[in-house]
Amino acid sequence: MTNLVFAELSNGKLRKTAHEAAAFAAQLGNTTAIAIGRADEGELQKLGAYGIAKVLHVANESLNNVFSKAYTKVITAAAQSINADCIVISHNSTGKSVAPRVAIRWNASLYPGVNGLPVNGTIRKAVFSGKAFADLTFSDGLKVVTLNPNSYKPVAGEGAATVENFEIAIAESDFDYTVLSIEDEAGGHVPLPEAEIVVSGGRGLKGPENWNVIEDLANALGAATACSRPVADIGWRPHHEHVGQTGITIKPTLYIAVGISGAIQHLAGVNQSKVIVVINKDPEAPFFKAADYGIVGDALEVVPKITEAVKKMRAEG
Amino acid sequence: MKLLVCLSKAPDTTSKIAFIDNNTKFSENGVQFIINPYDEWYALVRALELKETLGGTVTIVNVGKADNEQIIRKALALGADDAVRIDLDPADAYQVAANIAGYAKSEQFDIVLTGKETIDYNGGIVGGMIAELLDMPYVSLASKLDVDGSSLKIEREMEGVKETVSVKMPCVLSAQKGMAEARIPNMRGILASKTKPVAVLTASVTEVKAGVSVFALPAEKTGCKMISADDAAQLVSLLHNEAKVI
Ligand SMILES: Cc1cc2nc3c(=O)[nH]c(=O)nc-3n(C[C@H](O)[C@H](O)[C@H](O)COP(=O)(O)OP(=O)(O)OC[C@H]3O[C@@H](n4cnc5c(N)ncnc54)[C@H](O)[C@@H]3O)c2cc1C
Ligand SMILES: Nc1ncnc2c1ncn2[C@@H]1O[C@H](COP(=O)(O)O)[C@@H](O)[C@H]1O
Numbered sequence: 137m138t139n140l141v142f143a144e145l146s147n148g149k150l151r152k153t154a155h156e157a158a159a160f161a162a163q164l165g166n167t168t169a170i171a172i173g174r175a176d177e178g179e180l181q182k183l184g185a186y187g188i189a190k191v192l193h194v195a196n197e198s199l200n201n202v203f204s205k206a207y208t209k210v211i212t213a214a215a216q217s218i219n220a221d222c223i224v225i226s227h228n229s230t231g232k233s234v235a236p237r238v239a240i241r242w243n244a245s246l247y248p249g250v251n252g253l254p255v256n257g258t259i260r261k262a263v264f265s266g267k268a269f270a271d272l273t274f275s276d277g278l279k280v281v282t283l284n285p286n287s288y289k290p291v292a293g294e295g296a297a298t299v300e301n302f303e304i305a306i307a308e309s310d311f312d313y314t315v316l317s318i319e320d321e322a323g324g325h326v327p328l329p330e331a332e333i334v335v336s337g338g339r340g341l342k343g344p345e346n347w348n349v350i351e352d353l354a355n356a357l358g359a360a361t362a363c364s365r366p367v368a369d370i371g372w373r374p375h376h377e378h379v380g381q382t383g384i385t386i387k388p389t390l391y392i393a394v395g396i397s398g399a400i401q402h403l404a405g406v407n408q409s410k411v412i413v414v415i416n417k418d419p420e421a422p423f424f425k426a427a428d429y430g431i432v433g434d435a436l437e438v439v440p441k442i443t444e445a446v447k448k449m450r451a452e453g
Numbered sequence: 454m455k456l457l458v459c460l461s462k463a464p465d466t467t468s469k470i471a472f473i474d475n476n477t478k479f480s481e482n483g484v485q486f487i488i489n490p491y492d493e494w495y496a497l498v499r500a501l502e503l504k505e506t507l508g509g510t511v512t513i514v515n516v517g518k519a520d521n522e523q524i525i526r527k528a529l530a531l532g533a534d535d536a537v538r539i540d541l542d543p544a545d546a547y548q549v550a551a552n553i554a555g556y557a558k559s560e561q562f563d564i565v566l567t568g569k570e571t572i573d574y575n576g577g578i579v580g581g582m583i584a585e586l587l588d589m590p591y592v593s594l595a596s597k598l599d600v601d602g603s604s605l606k607i608e609r610e611m612e613g614v615k616e617t618v619s620v621k622m623p624c625v626l627s628a629q630k631g632m633a634e635a636r637i638p639n640m641r642g643i644l645a646s647k648t649k650p651v652a653v654l655t656a657s658v659t660e661v662k663a664g665v666s667v668f669a670l671p672a673e674k675t676g677c678k679m680i681s682a683d684d685a686a687q688l689v690s691l692l693h694n695e696a697k698v699i
Contacts, residue, residue: 201616204581204591227577229611232627233593236550236581245662246546248576258666265572267470269669275662312590313620316606322613329612333699357699375631376610381466381572382490382630390698400467404572407671411696413688414677424677429691433682441685446699449689 137165140220142211143183143191144230145200148176152330153226153283155186159290160283161224162187163253170214170302172207173200184295192217192302199306201318202230206310208237213304215242220278227282228329235282244278251287265381265404285329286387321376322360328377331360333390336379336406338364340395340416340435344372349439350394356446362386364396380405395435398423415439454509454600456500457562458533459553459579462517462524463489463572472668479573479668488524491568493531494635495628499598500566501532502633507600509563510534514556516549518542522651529646530638536649541656544664546574550582551658557587563622564605569594569629577627584625592620596631 141161143154150171161167169183169191180191192214199206211234215223223238225231227249239246250261251269258271259281328334335354337347347361354361361377368378379386381401391409395416396402403426406412414427417434424430431438464470465485473480488497500511513528513536515521525536539552557565565587570577577593584591597608601619609616610629638646680688692699 232577236578237585240585248578264470270665271667273666313618316617319615327612411698427677430677445686445689
């Protein structure tokens with residue numbers, strides 16, 4: 137199979153999800169990458185470490201922001217130029233706005249949010265908000281695959297990719313809209329859906345003034361912070377931290393839930409985490425049934441002890 | 454303004470998930486169905502609010518069989534004017550998008566609203582497909598929507614970033630939390646809904662591009678290892694040495 141991977145840039149750097157998508161595509165077969173917008177000196181060459189020999193680059197600064205029409209034009213043109221059978225894109229907000237357009241324009245089958253490589257002619261995705269999987273029939277024809285973040289672990293090897301300019305004319309009509317403003321809410325931290333470790337707080341924390349225990353543990357672990365829905369609704373925490381059925385879905389390797397009861401709608405956003413730790417003062421809290429490790433106790437007493445133990449471990453190396 | 458809201462039917466969020474026919478079909482036994490939350494709370498309610506303040510019509514479109522009538526009536530009870538049901542049990546997102554686009558092509562809607570994703574298929578792709586098929590701008594993951602003359606001012610919430618954009622109508626968008634607050638139908642709405650028109654159309658596209666071969670349930674958790682609250686350090690060593698996640 138000949139593949140094209142879309143390697144997403146953000147502020148000149150490849151996103152973590154771009155490494156994942158590149159390594160995944162390289163496993164599927166011979167893969168060329170397409171990158172759009174400004175790239176830091178030497179950045180795109182790094183894709184060589186994930187099995188990519190060649191990167192096509194559209195260094196058009198007016199495409200630093202994502203536009204579904206313009207990106208679709210570039211990605212489908214690049215796929216045609218290398219005669220690709222399959223396009224791999226990350227299933228993040230960029231992928232969700234671009235991949236469906238690409239699939240239609242290219243007349244391909246679209247496999248949204250897959251968790252791994254195809255096996256025996258099918259490819260797996262989570263459905264029913266993480267409560268089940270569907271194995272989709274992997275077509276012999278043209279395909280667009282979007283890969284769920286944190287689903288495929290890229291292993292960096294050796295090598296540098298060669299970078300070629302990809303010439304394509306972008307017209308006024310290729311921009312879906314004009315961007316009025318962009319606000320960085322993560323404040324330079326790892327975006328929640330990309331975080332490997334997430335520390336999350338619920339109503340059991342009693343008030344926003346206690347969030348320092350969550351933040352201290354997150355800092356010690358290099359983790360992102362999240363919260364349950366009521367916590368965002370009452371305004372203790374910003375809305376973009378709300379995980380679950382109505383918030384965002386995450387898939388970290390470690391999810392630490394503090395003072396969260398474990399309602400089914402909360403679990404829908406976190407049940408694909410690899411390891412779940414629950415800290416709750418109620419031994420009957422439903423979350424323990426979905427957990428791998430649990431501590432029954434008062435969050436304000438237990439969490440600082442964990443933070444200390446993490447710091448000690450890190451200090452001892 | 455002429456608004457189209459794409460509604461899908463979804464199992465209630467607390468439903469037990471099970472499969473029948475050799476794991477090829479979702480078991481509807483004992484399942485309560487609802488309107489997919491993103492479609493109802495955000496897309497539909499915001500469309501109704503715009504109609505109430507600016508005038509116009511809100512049309513519902515659903516791709517589904519006759520048993521979807523119940524969720525369509527609920528949308529009409531909430532205040533939508535009329536509905537179109539395209540009579541097909543969809544096998545993939547392409548079928549949904551192609552049939553909706555086929556219908557919308559000749560109707561000149563100003564805004565086509567979808568939800569961020571369905572809570573049963575979790576694709577998040579129907580809106581983008583419709584936008585491409587209709588050759589319209591696509592604004593995904595919209596959390597705020599206001600009309601500004603012939604343009605829309607929309608906020609999009611993405612990975613830790615909020616983008617505010619100005620888009621010209623007609624356009625397609627996908628709605629998420631923040632756009633509106635859930636409503637409950639009132640008695641007058643429920644009565645009125647009974648006589649509102651629901652047109653049933655034959656599906657124009659039946660090709661399947663990425664169908665489900667088989668479903669599977671995840672392995673059960675093997676049980677939770679409990680650690681004493683006095684011994685928090687043990688948790689850290691288990692996460693490091695046993696689970697190997699820190
Ligand atoms: C359609 C729908 C969609 C929803 N979507 C979401 C969603 O996306 N995300 C979401 O999170 N929720 C969602 N909910 C709400 C969900 O049902 C729960 O109400 C919510 O998750 C509960 O939040 P919580 O666990 O923080 O609070 P609570 O349920 O109040 O639980 C607090 C927990 O903290 C424990 N506790 C109290 N004090 C302490 C202490 N000192 N130390 C340790 N533990 C303590 C308690 O034992 C309890 O288990 C949704 C609900 C509906 C109906
Ligand atoms: N059968 C359907 N009928 C009408 N609209 C649908 C249907 N399925 C999905 N949609 C719309 O498309 C959105 C995204 O769906 P999906 O791509 O399946 O996650 C939903 O939130 C709905 O607005």
